[in-house]
Each structure stands twice: as structure tokens, then as C-alpha cells.
Amino acid sequence: MSRVGRILLVDDDEALRMAVSQGLTLRGFDVATFDNGPAALKAVSRDFEGVVVSDVRMPGMDGLALFERVQAIDPDIPMLLITGHGDVAMAVAALQDGVYDFVSKPFPMERLAAALSRALEKRSLVLDNRRLEAAAQGAGGAFVLGDTxxxxxxxxxxxxxxxxxxxxxxxxxxxxxxxxxxxxxxxxxxxxxxxxxxxxxxxxxxxxxxxxxxxxxxxxxxxxxxxxxxxxxxxxxxxxxxxxxxxxxxxxxxxxxxxxxxxxxxxxxxxxxxxxxxxxxxxxxxxxxxxxxxxxxxxxxxxxxxxxxxxPLRERREDVPSLFGYFLAEASARLRRPTPRLTAVVRDHLLGHDWPGNVRELVHYAERVALGLPSAVLVEDVGRGVAEGLAERMARYEAMVIRETLTACEGDARIAMALLQTPRKTFYDKLRRHGIEIDRYRPKPAS
CATH class of the missing domain: 3.40.50.300 (P-loop containing nucleotide triphosphate hydrolases)
Structure with a gap:
């Protein structure tokens, strides 16, 4: 459900722009650079799957003006500001207006990378919730759901x-x-x-x-x-x-x-x-x-x-989000409860679980989420007699990340290894350990 997001980096200082872009690219981010706000806005839409990073002080459209334009397109697009030492008070005020975060020059690249990772996760959840709502609204009368x-x-x-x-x-x-x-x-x-x-x-x-x-x-x-x-x-x-x-x-x-x-x-x-x-x-x-x-x-x-x-669902994992969205809306209406927002815990479970009970198990899980039961994932695991330890949960999460990355890069092992920052031998060892067949993620040749 989540996917590799994009970073739009806006700064009129070419040297700083290139240095930040290189540092983020080396850390696995997909970066597009712009030297002015109007040019960056052409890449922003309501479906934009990334984060905007902008210097505050730029000629013409400054960072705060750019933020207002981005907000007009979609108020849920996270934006980070790069500020000088004297702009900290202004940046703090901007946080109250909806700016996601800011970094002050000079800043360690790890600080910016960590903030961007959190912002991408937030944006991913927002878009996933929208997709679930759209699936629920558009599925009325559809008895066999799925886009695979x-x-x-x-x-x-x-x-x-x-x-x-x-x-x-x-x-x-x-x-x-x-x-x-x-x-x-x-x-x-x-x-x-x-x-x-x-x-x-x-x-x-x-x-x-x-x-x-x-x-x-x-x-x-x-x-x-x-x-x-x-x-x-x-x-x-x-x-x-x-x-x-x-x-x-x-x-x-x-x-x-x-x-x-x-x-x-x-x-x-x-x-x-x-x-x-x-x-x-x-x-x-x-x-x-x-x-x-x-x-x-x-x-x-x-x-x-x-x-x-x-x-079975394990052979069409890409359908799980839309199915869950439909069943969650249906369960919430039946139980007379507001449809809950998707959380990171629920999303990770949707993507990482094998669903041995198939659609029926997914329906029951949606009902538990609609009821707001605490620790819904753990309740399900204990009910199956499979209370996982830390090692098992970490392995399941690792497999989920690898599958998401392969989906995003269409099974290109070279790109996947670069994004995961994993050596070749380690990468293929992990594929074997988790039973992941890389060929399933590659486009089928035209017949």
C-alpha cells in the first residue's frame, strides 16, 4: 500500500541544492530539484506522493508563499522549511500554520533524512486512507473486488x-x-x-x-x-x-x-x-x-x-487494501460507528500478513478495527495461537519492506539493492529466507 515517495527540493542556492540532493539520494530518497517555487508547483498535485522541502528565503516566491500555494492544492502535503539562524522564530510560527517541520542551517543530513522519512510515512497514510475511502464508495454492488x-x-x-x-x-x-x-x-x-x-x-x-x-x-x-x-x-x-x-x-x-x-x-x-x-x-x-x-x-x-x-489472498496481495477499505466501511455502517482512519500498525499488518483465512479472515479483521478493539493485530495472533516474538515480528516486517520495494521498482534487483542499501549476497539470502520470488514483481513480456 505504501510506496517510495518523492522529495521536491526547492532552493535558489545551487551549491546547497546539489549537496542536499546528493546526500538524500545516497540515503535512498527520490529527489527532484528546482531553483524556484513556480517550477516546483508544476510537479505538485492532490495525488502527489511525496514531500516538499524549500528554503525560506528565495527571490520571487519565498518558502512561506510556496507553502500557501501547496496548501491550496492539498493541505495534507507535508512541507519542510530550510531556515537560516535568524529565521527560527518565523519557522516556529509556520509550524502552527501547518508546516510539517523545519531544519536550521547548517543541519546534519541525518536530521533532515529522519524528518523526511516521518513526513513520507504521514503522506503515505493520508493517501492510503483516501484510496480506502474511494474503494469503499466505488465498490457498491461489486461482488468480486480486486484490481490484480x-x-x-x-x-x-x-x-x-x-x-x-x-x-x-x-x-x-x-x-x-x-x-x-x-x-x-x-x-x-x-x-x-x-x-x-x-x-x-x-x-x-x-x-x-x-x-x-x-x-x-x-x-x-x-x-x-x-x-x-x-x-x-x-x-x-x-x-x-x-x-x-x-x-x-x-x-x-x-x-x-x-x-x-x-x-x-x-x-x-x-x-x-x-x-x-x-x-x-x-x-x-x-x-x-x-x-x-x-x-x-x-x-x-x-x-x-x-x-x-x-x-487466495496471498497470491493477490495488492488487492488487500481495496478489499479492506470496502469491508471496513461496510462493518462501520453495520455497527453504526464512524469509519476509523488507517493507522501505520493496521497498514503494516495488511501488507505483511499472509491471510491464511483469505477474504473471510480479512472481513473479521475489518470488523475488529471498526470496533476499535485495542491491539487488534495481537488479538488476532493470539486467537490463532501464534503469539509472535520480537524476532518473528521483525522478520515479517523485513519481508514486507522487501516486497514493497520490489513492487515499487518492478522487480529490478539492482534498484532494490540500492534503495534497501543491501549488498547483493545479503539481498538474495533474504529473498530465499522469506520465500520471495523476484520474478513475480517483474513486468510480464508482451505476448
Missing amino acids: PVMQRLRATIAQLAETEVDVLIQGETGVGKGLVAQALHRGGSRRNRAMITINCAALPEAVFETELFGAASGAANLRPSIGRIERADRGVLFLDEIDGLSPAMQAKLLNLVEEREIWPVGAAEPRHLDLRIIAASKVDLAEAVRAGAFRADLYYRLNVVTLVVP
Whole structure:
């Protein structure tokens, strides 16, 4: 979510400007230099991801006038002033007006670098909060969120399939949002005004499987006449969730439904024909389950007209911020609380966590943040029985920084090593230790 920010350095003194620029560049900052304020303003916008550093005393537009112009563009852009000894009182007054910080000549480069790092972090949080708010506002009605290429392709495929009548098999790990994909298929299709009946196959006791799903006819022994849950989906959509949880006997009883679109209520003398679209979901690869003898091949091949695979969050980390923003706004509205601002602790957790529980885990985390629970990250870790020590937390943070840097420089190892100020051997040792594949961050060659 955070990224390498830019420093706009404005000073009419060429020697000082070049010296400060060189010192900051050696410390990993991306610096652009200007000898006057109007020229620097052309590089400033509301989306500017950096910090403005300006000398106070310059001909024409001085540092304070430049600050007012920057504030008019975006009051949340941090600005640092470089002052002479006699300007300290003026700089302190400027702090009260919103200037982020100031340094007095002569200043140690470490002092300026430290102030800029803090200012970049502040700017990054401001922009991240804006992106989260935009994601929450723009996601209304979007059931499959994410801007990564794999999610864009998935949405396009869903849009193509929604208007068709073909059966669809959705595969993905627990919590990835298979139910959301089913809802998107339903709401985008011609049956959108009819019911979608969801059946959690793994939660059905075998003893009541037939009567619960198929219903009972009049005269059935010891049973009251009833309409089964499958029949309630007539002319609509039947969503068979966790179909991999069915026993072989239960799979056999579903085969006729999938193949012929008919059911035999318990005690019925003839079948009932239904008009259904069937969507099934599985947390395991059903083809592998067939090979292992855990799932009927004939049922699998009848369900597998089209298969959609929903990737886990760890394979699309870039989608976590927008998903979190949407879920946080949704949870805050449901809990009747103001949507909290993103903090550095929450952001670092979003970027550094592997999300083994996928979207479901992210939803629950957003709810805890919306509730303002203290130490939300630690509460989550203890709840999973993984209370991390200092070494583990530092390793997780280090991996997060490396991933952010590789994203920013598009997998260019040379640039990444320079930004991280890390020798080649150490850099590649850390990639191996954290299981980071650098090729994933490089642009794909044009086909």
C-alpha cells in the first residue's frame, strides 16, 4: 500500500541544492530539484506522493508563499522549511500554520533524512486512507473486488457466464469468496429476479439428506408432506456449496438432479421436473478428488461444464487494501460507528500478513478495527495461537519492506539493492529466507 515517495527540493542556492540532493539520494530518497517555487508547483498535485522541502528565503516566491500555494492544492502535503539562524522564530510560527517541520542551517543530513522519512510515512497514510475511502464508495454492488490481473479476468469471465444457462463449478480455498462469485453469477444473469437457494452440503446430516433436499410426498410413511429445498429453487439458481463434503451415497442421490433436472421426493410415485441453473463450489480440486476416489467421476463431469478458480489472498496481495477499505466501511455502517482512519500498525499488518483465512479472515479483521478493539493485530495472533516474538515480528516486517520495494521498482534487483542499501549476497539470502520470488514483481513480456 505504501510506496517510495518523492522529495521536491526547492532552493535558489545551487551549491546547497546539489549537496542536499546528493546526500538524500545516497540515503535512498527520490529527489527532484528546482531553483524556484513556480517550477516546483508544476510537479505538485492532490495525488502527489511525496514531500516538499524549500528554503525560506528565495527571490520571487519565498518558502512561506510556496507553502500557501501547496496548501491550496492539498493541505495534507507535508512541507519542510530550510531556515537560516535568524529565521527560527518565523519557522516556529509556520509550524502552527501547518508546516510539517523545519531544519536550521547548517543541519546534519541525518536530521533532515529522519524528518523526511516521518513526513513520507504521514503522506503515505493520508493517501492510503483516501484510496480506502474511494474503494469503499466505488465498490457498491461489486461482488468480486480486486484490481490484480487475475481478478480482472475473473470478473470478465463472470460477466460472460452470467447471462448463459451453463452450470458452473467454483473452486478455491476456504474463505476466498466462492459464495460472492456465486452471487455475482446470479445477479448478473437472467434469473436475477428469482431465488438463489444455497445448500451447505457439508452441513447436511445424511439421515435427513433426502427429506431436507427432495421433500416428501403425500402418503410417505411417517413423514408430513413437504417441499424440499431444491424444489424451492425452481426457475431460479441452486447453489451447492462445499459439494466436496458430500458422502458417496449423497453424491449418488444428486446425480439424477444434475443430469436430468428432476427430483424424486420421498414416497413419490413419479419425479418432479425442475427448471434450474446449478452452481457448485468446492474447497478442493475435484479432479484430484476423483483420482483419489473421494468424489464420483460422473457427478464431477456433469458439474464441470465451466470451472472458475478463485485465487487466495496471498497470491493477490495488492488487492488487500481495496478489499479492506470496502469491508471496513461496510462493518462501520453495520455497527453504526464512524469509519476509523488507517493507522501505520493496521497498514503494516495488511501488507505483511499472509491471510491464511483469505477474504473471510480479512472481513473479521475489518470488523475488529471498526470496533476499535485495542491491539487488534495481537488479538488476532493470539486467537490463532501464534503469539509472535520480537524476532518473528521483525522478520515479517523485513519481508514486507522487501516486497514493497520490489513492487515499487518492478522487480529490478539492482534498484532494490540500492534503495534497501543491501549488498547483493545479503539481498538474495533474504529473498530465499522469506520465500520471495523476484520474478513475480517483474513486468510480464508482451505476448
